Amino acid sequence: MPAFGSFSLLIALVLSGYNLLAGTVALRQLAVGRRGWISPERLAETARRAGIASFFATGCAAFALVWAAFTNDFSVAYITEHSNRALPAAYKFAALWSGQEGSLLLWAFLLSAYGFVLRVRHKVDVKLTAYASTILAGIQVFFLLLVNVAATPFSLVTGAIPADGNGLNPLLQYPEMVIHPPMLYLGYVGFSVPFAFALGALMMRYPGEKWIHITRRWTMVTWLFLTVGIFLGMHWAYSVLGWGGYWGWDPVENASVMPWLTGTAFLHSVMMQEKRGMMKSWNVWLIFSTFMLAILGTLLTRSGLVSSVHAFAQSAIGTWFWVFLVIVLAVCLFTYILNRDHLKSEHKLESLVSRESSFLFNNLVLLAACFTVLWGTLFPVLSEYVQGNRVTVSAPFYNRVAVPIGVFLLFLTGIGPLLAWRSTSVRSIAKNFRLPAIVGLVAAIAIVPLGVHPWTIFTTDEQGAFYAWVTLAMSAFVITAIFAEFWRGGKVIQQKSGQNLLTSMVQLTRRNTRRYGGYIVHFGIVLIFIGISGQAFNQSHEQAMNYKQTFKLGPYTIECLDYSQDSNPNYDTEFALLNVYRGGHLVTRLSPELRIYAASQQPSTIVANHSTLAWDLYIIYAGKDPATGQPVIKAFLNPLVAWIWIGLIVTILGTLIALAPNISAAIAAQRHRVAVAPEVVAAGKAGD
Amino acid sequence: MRRLNRFALLPLLVVLGAATLGSADTETRYNDLGHKLMCICGCSEILIECNHVGCPDSDRMLGELKAAIAGGDGNDAVLAAFQEKYGPTVLAAPMLTRFNIVAWVVPPGLLLLGLAGTFMLVRKWRLRTVAMPAVADDPASMELRERIRRETEI
Numbered sequence: 001m002p003a004f005g006s007f008s009l010l011i012a013l014v015l016s017g018y019n020l021l022a023g024t025v026a027l028r029q030l031a032v033g034r035r036g037w038i039s040p041e042r043l044a045e046t047a048r049r050a051g052i053a054s055f056f057a058t059g060c061a062a063f064a065l066v067w068a069a070f071t072n073d074f075s076v077a078y079i080t081e082h083s084n085r086a087l088p089a090a091y092k093f094a095a096l097w098s099g100q101e102g103s104l105l106l107w108a109f110l111l112s113a114y115g116f117v118l119r120v121r122h123k124v125d126v127k128l129t130a131y132a133s134t135i136l137a138g139i140q141v142f143f144l145l146l147v148n149v150a151a152t153p154f155s156l157v158t159g160a161i162p163a164d165g166n167g168l169n170p171l172l173q174y175p176e177m178v179i180h181p182p183m184l185y186l187g188y189v190g191f192s193v194p195f196a197f198a199l200g201a202l203m204m205r206y207p208g209e210k211w212i213h214i215t216r217r218w219t220m221v222t223w224l225f226l227t228v229g230i231f232l233g234m235h236w237a238y239s240v241l242g243w244g245g246y247w248g249w250d251p252v253e254n255a256s257v258m259p260w261l262t263g264t265a266f267l268h269s270v271m272m273q274e275k276r277g278m279m280k281s282w283n284v285w286l287i288f289s290t291f292m293l294a295i296l297g298t299l300l301t302r303s304g305l306v307s308s309v310h311a312f313a314q315s316a317i318g319t320w321f322w323v324f325l326v327i328v329l330a331v332c333l334f335t336y337i338l339n340r341d342h343l344k345s346e347h348k349l350e351s352l353v354s355r356e357s358s359f360l361f362n363n364l365v366l367l368a369a370c371f372t373v374l375w376g377t378l379f380p381v382l383s384e385y386v387q388g389n390r391v392t393v394s395a396p397f398y399n400r401v402a403v404p405i406g407v408f409l410l411f412l413t414g415i416g417p418l419l420a421w422r423s424t425s426v427r428s429i430a431k432n433f434r435l436p437a438i439v440g441l442v443a444a445i446a447i448v449p450l451g452v453h454p455w456t457i458f459t460t461d462e463q464g465a466f467y468a469w470v471t472l473a474m475s476a477f478v479i480t481a482i483f484a485e486f487w488r489g490g491k492v493i494q495q496k497s498g499q500n501l502l503t504s505m506v507q508l509t510r511r512n513t514r515r516y517g518g519y520i521v522h523f524g525i526v527l528i529f530i531g532i533s534g535q536a537f538n539q540s541h542e543q544a545m546n547y548k549q550t551f552k553l554g555p556y557t558i559e560c561l562d563y564s565q566d567s568n569p570n571y572d573t574e575f576a577l578l579n580v581y582r583g584g585h586l587v588t589r590l591s592p593e594l595r596i597y598a599a600s601q602q603p604s605t606i607v608a609n610h611s612t613l614a615w616d617l618y619i620i621y622a623g624k625d626p627a628t629g630q631p632v633i634k635a636f637l638n639p640l641v642a643w644i645w646i647g648l649i650v651t652i653l654g655t656l657i658a659l660a661p662n663i664s665a666a667i668a669a670q671r672h673r674v675a676v677a678p679e680v681v682a683a684g685k686a687g688d
Numbered sequence: 689m690r691r692l693n694r695f696a697l698l699p700l701l702v703v704l705g706a707a708t709l710g711s712a713d714t715e716t717r718y719n720d721l722g723h724k725l726m727c728i729c730g731c732s733e734i735l736i737e738c739n740h741v742g743c744p745d746s747d748r749m750l751g752e753l754k755a756a757i758a759g760g761d762g763n764d765a766v767l768a769a770f771q772e773k774y775g776p777t778v779l780a781a782p783m784l785t786r787f788n789i790v791a792w793v794v795p796p797g798l799l800l801l802g803l804a805g806t807f808m809l810v811r812k813w814r815l816r817t818v819a820m821p822a823v824a825d826d827p828a829s830m831e832l833r834e835r836i837r838r839e840t841e842i
Binding site for chain 2: 241242243244245248250352357360361364365367368371372375376379383386387389390391392393394395396397400401402404405462605620622634
């Protein structure tokens, strides 16, 4: 099987190389109007087919590695390092991305899978797809070169084949690890497609905005994957790492959030190009930057340039990524300089108070957030270069610098949809802003008695309560603004059709899925902000506990019922059995664990979490008190965390709605068996 | 009325501020400073959040932190002492000294510059009231844009 895998990778490289070369020659011939001994159309078709075949070859290589994991083929060094016989089947599958070589193979495979879909659907626009396919082939060649030369997943062990492997990193032995990395990679890799289309469209001076229309769904799906990947990672960190938090501003986390921020900016600003023919250069560079940031993030975390808790991802392949990044930047710059006259805006901003300018500021703030993250990640390197010593840039820096930017972004999320395209009148502003502003103010006052005391920023070093107060008040403002939009539009349809308001709002959403799906995404993001704001009020308590001993944390009383140990072939475990009471009533029974994995002899905490909408009671087994042998229990009371995961679900739902095609007003009315007057079609415009 | 509000707000803030002045107790300071320091064992975690089993450094460092607070040292003095002993990487964020100021100033500075630049750009565009020349769109492109408009409006 290792030979089959290696051979498949080699074949994939050859096929992708052919796709790149033949595609380039064919497109060049088409551009200059020259014909060789094979017509450029036929040459381009062979290139496309080679690209399709490369997907199958890469798929075979990925299969070979998974097969080697499942059959405990320890002749493969990668399998020896990342798997063992006692490893459960699902985690053997996860071995594919648990190490450097495997994750690069996964990257190459997903890239070829995206390429496969793109090449099969080439009839959507044959010439533009040919450009995009050739550019994608170039990226494929890079990753296949990596796995063929620099980080080969099928290298054989030297000497005798070991009887068992070292096992999977214990931190990765968690159900979410089976889906988190593929989701994240689908996000990273997916941005290659809009990048390829954008670069291709620029190279061929593609007329109009059709390339944006073609890539809109690609971009949204990719954004969704990246979003889900990032949040699954947060949930994994929260559930497995056992420090009571979900985001540590580690360089690997930062690497994932940077392309997300520019991708989000692209999704917004692209609407200005579609609707008004504006910001063409900006959009092209946004998608270029998003792709390059995905590569830069990989470079930062794998080259060892910055230190990270994700140490398993570091190696010496940084040079490869540097070279690739420089080539990509050079190609983008060269293409842009040659064709920049093609990207002239057709309109310019007419008013500072308009939907366009809100998009402009939204983009600016998103880019500022992205720059802050990049700056914080790279500053230790810069400091070492300038001062001769490294400094640490961690949570306190981001909390002070990035959080205010995030709050400003939340504010823009609220006001953007309230502004009209081109220009908004003062009367319209007053009308649209009145209710959200009142609700925001009421919320700002109402949360003070609940313990949100913003004035602590003046009396202590702590800023969390102030930002939480601003965030919660702003969230009330934004949520009201969003629901007012639904209410206004739904009301108009209701008046015309006689349906109830809820049905009218559903119909409104189905008639313009992109707009109202987008609002639902905004709602989800606001819920996430609410969840994050709870972090300012986290409480914790640590105590060694004897039988029947208790301690209080917030409204809960935690009692140690028992503690013991157990073992199975994969790990030994120590655990405590805890009763949780509230108001004298038993609420739940929790069992935090500490596992020592047999193969690696590495410890791992298994968190016990009692989650409610108000707060999470998050308990870890921190080890045994060496003096008494009693379990040391560390408990956290983390307010509002559940809203982060609820917000994610709402965001997914909103994105899926935005991806769905619109239903026409007539069909919608027919489905509701209501005779629709012609003016109903235009009724929803009241919501604009 | 507006003046009355201003006068009512001021004493309220003073009272609220005074009520919370004593809140920076030892435990709050321990928690606050513990979040401003890193564990030095190589785990790259915030000191007070370092939870890896058998860590050779975090318990000792937290003990030193408790002792420093109990000894009556100010926050800056505690952080400076840790920096002196363990090097600059022990601080979770760079202090406002010499080159490190750049870390704090550049991101908000660029955002402000960007905002100012955007305001000026929009203003410049608005002052140029000359109509933009019509772009020679082909019919297919015009039709597509019309379709996009239809799909994105209700």
